[in-house]
Amino acid sequence: MTTDLAPGAPDPLAPPHRGRARDRSLRRQKRLSNTLVLAFLIIASLIMAAPFLWMALSSLRDPTELARTPMPLIPRDLRLENYSEALGRAPFATYARNSLILATAAAVLNVVFASACGYALAKLRFRLAPAIFAWMVACIMIPFYATVIPVFLMVRHMPLFGGNTILGAGGTGWIDTWWALIVPGAVSPFMVFLFRQFYVSTPSELIEAARLDGVSEFGIFTRIITPLIRPGLLTVGLLSFEAGWNNFLWPLLVTTSDDLRVIQVGIASFRQEASTDWHLLMAGTTLAAVPMIVLFLIFQRYFVQGFASSGIK
Amino acid sequence: MTTTAPTTSAGTAAHAARPDALPGRRRRSVRTAERRWGLLLAAPATLHTLIWIGAPILVAIVLSFTAYDIIHAPEFAGLENYATIFTDGLFWLSVLHNVIIAAVGIPVSMFLALVFATMLDRALPGRGAFRVMVFLPHITATVAVAMIWLWIYSPSQSGLMNVVLGLVGIGPLPFLTDPDLALGSVILVTIWQGIGLKMLIYLAAMQGVDDQLYEAADLDGANAVQKFFRITVPMLKPATFFILVTSLISNFQTFDLIYILTEGGPANSTSVVTYRIYQTAFQEFRVGLANAQSVILLLILVVLAFLSRRIVGGSDDD
Numbered sequence: 070m071t072t073d074l075a076p077g078a079p080d081p082l083a084p085p086h087r088g089r090a091r092d093r094s095l096r097r098q099k100r101l102s103n104t105l106v107l108a109f110l111i112i113a114s115l116i117m118a119a120p121f122l123w124m125a126l127s128s129l130r131d132p133t134e135l136a137r138t139p140m141p142l143i144p145r146d147l148r149l150e151n152y153s154e155a156l157g158r159a160p161f162a163t164y165a166r167n168s169l170i171l172a173t174a175a176a177v178l179n180v181v182f183a184s185a186c187g188y189a190l191a192k193l194r195f196r197l198a199p200a201i202f203a204w205m206v207a208c209i210m211i212p213f214y215a216t217v218i219p220v221f222l223m224v225r226h227m228p229l230f231g232g233n234t235i236l237g238a239g240g241t242g243w244i245d246t247w248w249a250l251i252v253p254g255a256v257s258p259f260m261v262f263l264f265r266q267f268y269v270s271t272p273s274e275l276i277e278a279a280r281l282d283g284v285s286e287f288g289i290f291t292r293i294i295t296p297l298i299r300p301g302l303l304t305v306g307l308l309s310f311e312a313g314w315n316n317f318l319w320p321l322l323v324t325t326s327d328d329l330r331v332i333q334v335g336i337a338s339f340r341q342e343a344s345t346d347w348h349l350l351m352a353g354t355t356l357a358a359v360p361m362i363v364l365f366l367i368f369q370r371y372f373v374q375g376f377a378s379s380g381i382k
Numbered sequence: 383m384t385t386t387a388p389t390t391s392a393g394t395a396a397h398a399a400r401p402d403a404l405p406g407r408r409r410r411s412v413r414t415a416e417r418r419w420g421l422l423l424a425a426p427a428t429l430h431t432l433i434w435i436g437a438p439i440l441v442a443i444v445l446s447f448t449a450y451d452i453i454h455a456p457e458f459a460g461l462e463n464y465a466t467i468f469t470d471g472l473f474w475l476s477v478l479h480n481v482i483i484a485a486v487g488i489p490v491s492m493f494l495a496l497v498f499a500t501m502l503d504r505a506l507p508g509r510g511a512f513r514v515m516v517f518l519p520h521i522t523a524t525v526a527v528a529m530i531w532l533w534i535y536s537p538s539q540s541g542l543m544n545v546v547l548g549l550v551g552i553g554p555l556p557f558l559t560d561p562d563l564a565l566g567s568v569i570l571v572t573i574w575q576g577i578g579l580k581m582l583i584y585l586a587a588m589q590g591v592d593d594q595l596y597e598a599a600d601l602d603g604a605n606a607v608q609k610f611f612r613i614t615v616p617m618l619k620p621a622t623f624f625i626l627v628t629s630l631i632s633n634f635q636t637f638d639l640i641y642i643l644t645e646g647g648p649a650n651s652t653s654v655v656t657y658r659i660y661q662t663a664f665q666e667f668r669v670g671l672a673n674a675q676s677v678i679l680l681l682i683l684v685v686l687a688f689l690s691r692r693i694v695g696g697s698d699d700d
Contacts, residue, residue, distance in 0.1 A: 102606065106501045113498070114515040117574070121518060123542050124530045135540045142545070186427035194413075195420030201428050208435050210687055212635050214656045215680040218663050218672050219441035220434060256430040280412055286419035315523035317638045322664070333525040337642060340529070347533050347540075358526040365521045366514065372521070376579055377586040 124358070127351040128152070135347060148348070155352040159342060160327060164335035165356065171250050171320070171331055172313030178255040179309040180302055186256075187264025188290050192276060202265070208258035214318075221322055224249045249323040250331075254313070260305050263378065267301030268294065304375040307368050314361055332357045439680070446674035451667045463674035472650060473675060476658040477682070483569055483654070484633040491573040492625060495580030496618075500610065502581070503588045513585075517578035524575070528642035531571050532558070535643075558644055561651040568643060568652050572636070580625050587621035588614070630686055634679065655679050 129147040134140055155161065189195070190202050224243045227233060232240025243249035271294050279289045295302070317333040324330055330338070336350075336357050343349045365372055446463055450456035467473055498516050502509055519527060534542045535557040544554040557567040591614065599609050637656040640646055646653035646661070659679065663672035 103504075103506065106504075107506060110498075110501055110506070110512050114512045117577070118515040118518065119542075120527075120530045120534060120574070121522075123534060127533060135538075140540045140545065182427045182430065185423040189420045189423040193416050193420030193423070195417040195424075198420060198424070201424050204428070204436075205431065208431050210631070210683065211435055211439065211680065212631065212683060214635050214637060214659070215676045215683070216435060216438035216442060218659070218669065218676055219438035219445065221663075222441065222445075222669070223434075223438065253434045256427045256434075258427075258431050258435070261427050286415050290419075290423065311521065315525075317523070317525050317641075318660075333523050333638075336525055336529060340642075345538075347536070350529060351533060354526045354529040358522045361521055361523065362518060365518075369510075369514070373582060376520070377582050 121358075124351050124354055127347055128355045130348050132346065132348045151348045151352045152356075155339075155343075155349045155356075158349060159335060159339045159353065161332070161335060161353060161356055163328065164330055164332040165360075167329060168314050168332040170247075171316070172310040174251045175254055175313035176306040176310040178251070179257055179260045180306050182256045183260035183305060184264045184295065184302065185290070186261045187266075188268050188294065190261070191265045191268035192271070192273065192294065193286075205258045205261045209262060217318065217322070220253055224253065224323060244323055245325045245329060247329070250320060250329065254316070254319070257309065257312075260309060263305055263308075263375065264298075264301060266378070267298040267304075271297045300371060300374070303368065304371045307364070307371050308375040310364070311361060311372070442673045442676050442680075445670055446677050448670045450670040450673075452669055453667075456670065459670060463671045466671055467674055467678060472653065473655075473658055473678075475650060476646075476653040476655045479565060479652060480634055480636070480654050482565065483572055483636065484630055487569045487572045487576065488626065488629045488633065491576040492580055492622070492629070494573070495577045495625075496584055498577065498581045499584035499588060500614065503585060513581075516581055519575040520578035524638035525642055527571065527575055528639050531567075532643055535567055559648055561649045564644055564648060564652045568639065571639060571643070572633075575639075576629065580629070583621055583625050584618060587618050591617045627687065631683060634683060634686075655682075 126144055128151055129149065130144040130151075131146065131148050134144060186201075186205075190198055190205075225241060226237030227242035227248070228235050228237040230240070230248070231242045231244060231246065233242050234240075243252075275293060275297075276289055279293050284293065315333065316331070317337070320329075320331045321334050321337070324334065336353050339353050340350060343353075445456060447459060447461070448456035449459040449462070498512075502513055502516075506512075536542075537544065537554055537556045537559065539545070539548075539554065541554070541557075543557060547553040547555065555563060557563050595613050595617075596609060599613060604612070635656060636654050637660065640652055640654050640657045641660075644652040646657050655675070656679070659672050659675045662668050662675060
């Protein structure tokens with residue numbers, strides 16, 4: 070393993086008395102390379118963060134500065150009025166409330182239903198378990214964009230809703246209702262998969278012992294095993310919340326009224342409204358971006374765990 | 383909840399705690415309860431995915447053989463939609479754009495992600511802050527990201543990109559309105575947004591690499607570059623495969639970015655598959671055709687997943 074490391078590497082059988090001098094030079098080399106790496110990282114991560122800094126600066130800039138040439142990179146004074154002006158031009162508070170409801174519903178429903186399914190697949194033996202697991206894995210591979218049109222049609226033709234007949238014709242079904250926003254995304258197959266992984270690592274002996282003590286199967290799931298995977302609950306809750314808050318295409322398709330518009334769709338429509346008032350547009354964008362950034366900073370550990378196993382935005 | 387069963391002491395419970403350690407009748411009732419609750423707990427999620435993922439696929443396949451405009455009832459049209467797609471230049475151009483974005487964007491962002499991960503894997507002051515800064519673009523909604531870049535790419539003199547290029551005497555360039563520049567501008571955003579997640583997966587994989595390998599290499603006097611290419615890169619092969627496949631799949635789902643940044647233009651130079659499907663269904667109201675396009679997208683992704691398994695040949699399960 071080590072002998073084929075490198076042509077031109079120093080002879081591993083070299084006399085040992087040079088050891089201490091080499092140690093010292095190695096340490097010096099390491100310090101130098103750490104400094105270089107640090108310098109590189111500072112520059113590179115500043116470039117990575119620059120768009121966000123630019124967003125924040127622009128949202129606080131006096132609009133007259135935008136027209137000046139050359140424009141000063143750092144704003145003269147910070148105008149918080151941009152935010153109140155943006156809030157006056159579009160109902161961002163309503164948008165944010167709608168996004169909050171949507172994201173919270175997605176988080177709660179996924180935690181409840183996906184955990185139940187994940188637990189059953191990981192710990193309970195029943196005849197359909199392998200088939201259901203295979204189905205969930207297959208579902209993960211199916212992108213939402215490939216089914217969005219039929220899902221839209223199903224929502225629109227939901228029988229007995231929105232003036233529809235029992236056959237689903239005549240009205241608008243669930244279009245422009247909370248049903249349409251929340252129900253189709255209530256359970257994500259990936260979250261079932263993630264929960265299964267969390268439950269697999271819990272000790273089965275605990276289940277058997279609880280059975281011996283006469284605890285019901287439902288009690289074992291809710292009171293004995295699920296408390297062991299609290300980090301998993303938080304991970305799934307946060308990932309579902311993030312997906313709900315950042316969702317765009319689906320709310321765009323199924324909502325038409327301002328009352329139900331979520332913040333990402335609100336930003337897109339505000340763009341038509343404010344056209345080139347970039348100080349206002351960036352204030353609105355900041356309002357849409359900052360809640361997730363703050364949530365991420367607080368719960369970084371749980372987000373990272375979930376994202377590393379998903380690989381998909 | 384009262385039970386007549388086992389008399390085993392708590393101390394031996396772990397050993398004895400298998401259903402077959404119970405008396406026959408009780409064992410059977412435990413197995414029945416397990417089976418019943420297994421089905422009951424799995425049912426809601428299973429039914430939900432059958433209704434909202436399974437059924438829509440069937441609906442898409444059925445409607446792909448019809449002419450349907452949302453207002454009038456669908457009419458059977460045979461293979462007409464597929465024939466239309468076959469000769470639809472714009473649809474295949476959109477597929478091509480997806481392929482170009484993937485072919486250019488994924489390798490570049492994977493390389494940069496690997497560079498970041500390698501540097502952030504060691505103990506450095508402020509390591510956490512660097513990770514956050516690289517990862518932020520991923521956590522932010524793509525709509526917000528697209529709005530920010532729309533502003534950065536602004537052709538006016540206050541567009542950040544043109545301000546920076548102006549310092550070296552270039553421009554101003556019409557990044558998003560020139561058909562020759564638009565796709566490149568889009569790719570740059572996908573690279574910037576894609577680095578964070580790939581870095582995270584690489585970092586997770588690096589934690590799984592045994593430190594003794596590096597120590598042994600140190601003893602043999604290997605330098606950093608040798609250690610990187612001879613230890614890190616081979617050990618990261620499964621992670622690289624995972625990133626590649628998931629990146630390809632999410633690349634074919636690029637929509638929000640195009641919707642905000644370019645709306646597929648100028649002159650269709652940035653149209654992608656999902657955006658083309660959206661236009662066909664919700665702007666042209668050719669819903670039958672859009673469903674056929676969706677079926678093709680689904681097939682592309684299935685083939686992609688299958689091929690990647692074949693080509694890389696089992697390195698995903700080692």
